[in-house]
Amino acid sequence: MSDSSPANPSRRPRPVPLSPRTVAALLLVGLVGAAAFGWPFLADPGSQVTAHARDAPWLFAGLLVLLVGVVGATLSEAGLGAKAVAMLGVLAATGAALRPIGAGTAGIEPMFFLLVLSGRVLGPGFGFTLGAVTMFSSALLTGGVGPWMPFQMLAMGWFAMGAGLLPGAHRLRARGELALLAAYGFVAAFAYGTVMNLYGWPFIDTLASDIAFDASAAPAANLARFVAYCLATSLGWDLGRAVVTVVLTLTLGTPLLKALRRATRRAAFESAVTFDPPSR
Template sequence: MIAIGKRSAVALAVSGVIGLAAFTWPLFVAPSSDIAHAGDAPWTFALLLPLVLAVVLAELSDKGMDSKAIAMLGVLSALGAAIRPLGAGTAGVETIFFLMVLSGRVFGPGFGFVLGNTTLFASALLTGGVGPWLPYQMLGAAWVALGAGLLPQWRGKAEIALLALYGVVSSLVYGFLLNLSFWPFAVGEGTSVSFDPDASAGTNLLRLLAFTLATSLGWDLGRAVTTALLVVVTGPVLLRTLRRASRKAHWLRPLATSGGGEEPDTTGEWGVRHDGRVC
């Protein structure tokens, strides 16, 4: 697992708690109330922006990011926003999750959290997909990329298999979370898949699963299959490319010589001195 700095860990933990509250609060409100996501989404979005900024600042403070990482974040966000319209909205085909999974894997959970948010936000602006669902899509995608950075550090075919499996699981969980965010208000009261404020948590969970099976499972499976296939097809090349970019971006400071002068690092590789020793 990629090491996380203390500040970054705190920022991500706070973001996780607030994000979980954003997804689950409808479970504690009667469906007959006048509250709906059209009203709460702006507040969720307003809370999300400082959370993303806090994670960025924590990563910068912990040296998990630098100016070059911020530039890479912009490039990957723009790339994701550009390729998402190629599949979004067609039988659940999703062409963006594989990029977030692979990027989160290489650059770590903090970078992944920010990338998921910025990619979905940029995509929404590009395609006109701004609505009350947007902050929840951003949070869900952020958790997908964050989770990829926390997976065991396997290599080779085992790593590709792990990431493909993670792509399937995270795609299904993403769909489940989006359903959870609006389900209590989606179908009203009195049906077999409606939220019942008087029922137990287990009963409501079964109702939510039934709602998911009846409405969005086909789309979620399409997203899962697409993500897994793209990870398998592009993973070996993209992982090498992103890791090479990560190494090249971390230039070492000049090393002091015994005479008081400075010798430049001549390898351009992160963590390797000019004399071949690892530092």
């Protein structure tokens, strides 16, 4: 048995190739996810959607579970082989183990920097899969299973996938690459926190807070309420997450990027396995 080398050895192999069907599945989940997170700003005041403001997150949570499953099946069909599954398991287990380190401590979430570097090296398809699986396994580990979990899986998938879509994957190295990843991690850490705020924000009782979602208010008014909600409730946590991600990326990024790239080259994900005839 032998492994055939890739047709273009200078091209960095990726464990999950982005076929047209994979891209279509990711776009479908992205559109539904955008609606699931942003429906408070898309619905008109007094519409049937806002009338079911407390039911909508549950409906979208169930729908996201199905769609994430569709994406997983599509990625598997696109070529998620045994080597890629093994690396996915190792990285997801590592990320899940890192998550409890920051439990109860504002902003100390080291798993974010691991997902930034993994998405960068292994590509957007693998990054999305890794982000979703890591969040799922860490929820099981920390007892954080609930209707919010599909939203966390999707948001973390976007977080890691974005790192795989950054420019200069084949050319940018050393300090320039670390600076790019640190800047992305800083911005994306805030984006993750903001997106996840959209999940719980509509559940706040309007009578108890002036920054809660108001089903009778215009989208612009609700947007102002949401900004105030983020500033009042999660700015400190998101800032801590962003700073920790930047510090870990700049200090540990170089050896971890080298290790991930070395493992990717040795695994030769895109090599075809062939069986040689027995020698006589």
